[in-house]
Amino acid sequence: MFSLADLLLIFVATIWGINVTVVKKALTELNPLAFNSLRFAISAGLSWVVLGVAREKPLPRGKDLPALIVLGLIGHTLYQVLFIYGTNSTTASNTALLLATIPIWVAALGAITREEVAGPLTWLGIGLSLFGIALVTGGGNLSVGGGTLGGDLMLVAGTFFYGLYVLKSKALLGKYSPVQYSTWTTTVGALGLGALSLRQLGTQDWGRVGFTGWGGLAFSAVLAIALGYFIWSYGIQKLGSARAAIYNNLTPVTGLIFSSVFLKEKITALQVGGIVLIITGLTLARRKKLLRRQEFVGEGSPLPPIPYRLWQKGPSDPNEEVRK
Numbered sequence: 001m002f003s004l005a006d007l008l009l010i011f012v013a014t015i016w017g018i019n020v021t022v023v024k025k026a027l028t029e030l031n032p033l034a035f036n037s038l039r040f041a042i043s044a045g046l047s048w049v050v051l052g053v054a055r056e057k058p059l060p061r062g063k064d065l066p067a068l069i070v071l072g073l074i075g076h077t078l079y080q081v082l083f084i085y086g087t088n089s090t091t092a093s094n095t096a097l098l099l100a101t102i103p104i105w106v107a108a109l110g111a112i113t114r115e116e117v118a119g120p121l122t123w124l125g126i127g128l129s130l131f132g133i134a135l136v137t138g139g140g141n142l143s144v145g146g147g148t149l150g151g152d153l154m155l156v157a158g159t160f161f162y163g164l165y166v167l168k169s170k171a172l173l174g175k176y177s178p179v180q181y182s183t184w185t186t187t188v189g190a191l192g193l194g195a196l197s198l199r200q201l202g203t204q205d206w207g208r209v210g211f212t213g214w215g216g217l218a219f220s221a222v223l224a225i226a227l228g229y230f231i232w233s234y235g236i237q238k239l240g241s242a243r244a245a246i247y248n249n250l251t252p253v254t255g256l257i258f259s260s261v262f263l264k265e266k267i268t269a270l271q272v273g274g275i276v277l278i279i280t281g282l283t284l285a286r287r288k289k290l291l292r293r294q295e296f297v298g299e300g301s302p303l304p305p306i307p308y309r310l311w312q313k314g315p316s317d318p319n320e321e322v323r324k
Contacts, residue, residue: 076189
């Protein structure tokens with residue numbers, strides 16, 4: 001059975017798939033960095049409102065502040081800059097395929113740091129999902145090297161840093177609720193993007209921004225960033241980093257279906273096969289339990305507490321598995 005976290009992550013993947021088309025349309029009227037800084041600023045503002053309504057503690061412990069700042073800059077500011085410029089310098093097919101490596105980075109970094117060990121089924125699921133992405137994008141303009149090399153390398157760097165962000169989020173989500181964590185890291189990311197986009201904000205022709213630009217900005221800020229990152233943090237908290245990350249690979253699937261329904265783009269038999277592989281890989285990955293931390297760190301090494309409610313953190317058994 002799919003848990004609430006599974007279903008919410010599927011919902012987010014759907015939103016993010018639609019968001020790809022929405023952002024492309026919005027960027028015809030808005031500069032990339034101006035668009036990114038504005039949507040993160042709006043998202044951060046909304047997150048603080050939710051934090052207040054939920055009556056959550058507004059500030060983290062002082063000792064956790066450096067980690068939150070670094071993760072906000074890595075996972076939001078740096079990743080978004082590399083993603084925007086990388087996407088602009090390579091093909092859409094290359095972008096989709098390279099973004100599908102995020103679960104690989106999460107699982108690999110988890111194994112190297114011994115923070116979260118993925119089992120064989122998780123690795124098999126990631127591999128099938130990656131192959132499925134290749135089939136889904138196979139009808140597009142896949143390219144290796146040449147004129148796309150710079151963009152490809154930026155996306156590889158971006159996926160590495162985002163994978164690191166996802167992995168390192170787990171420990172802090174053991175101390176804070178998803179709404180707290182997403183609010184703080186999104187705010188840091190918004191400040192970083194704002195500083196980098198001052199020039200584009202100043203040169204933006206605001207008179208040419210119409211419904212497409214403002215509507216795309218609102219959709220992306222409210223649903224893809226504010227709501228999406230909150231649910232994403234909740235998914236990492238409940239499922240673990242590697243298993244939550246593989247849901248990212250549903251994004252091109254939902255984007256493809258959206259394009260087919262609303263933009264009348266044709267889905268090929270090869271792409272249908274890719275969709276089946278992605279879903280199969282996702283199913284395999286979510287069925288495998290992660291090893292307990294004591295199994296690879298040693299008995300007596302405490303696990304971070306696992307919050308038991310969506311809005312609150314709560315007590316947990318130190319011998320509890322990372323994922324039930």
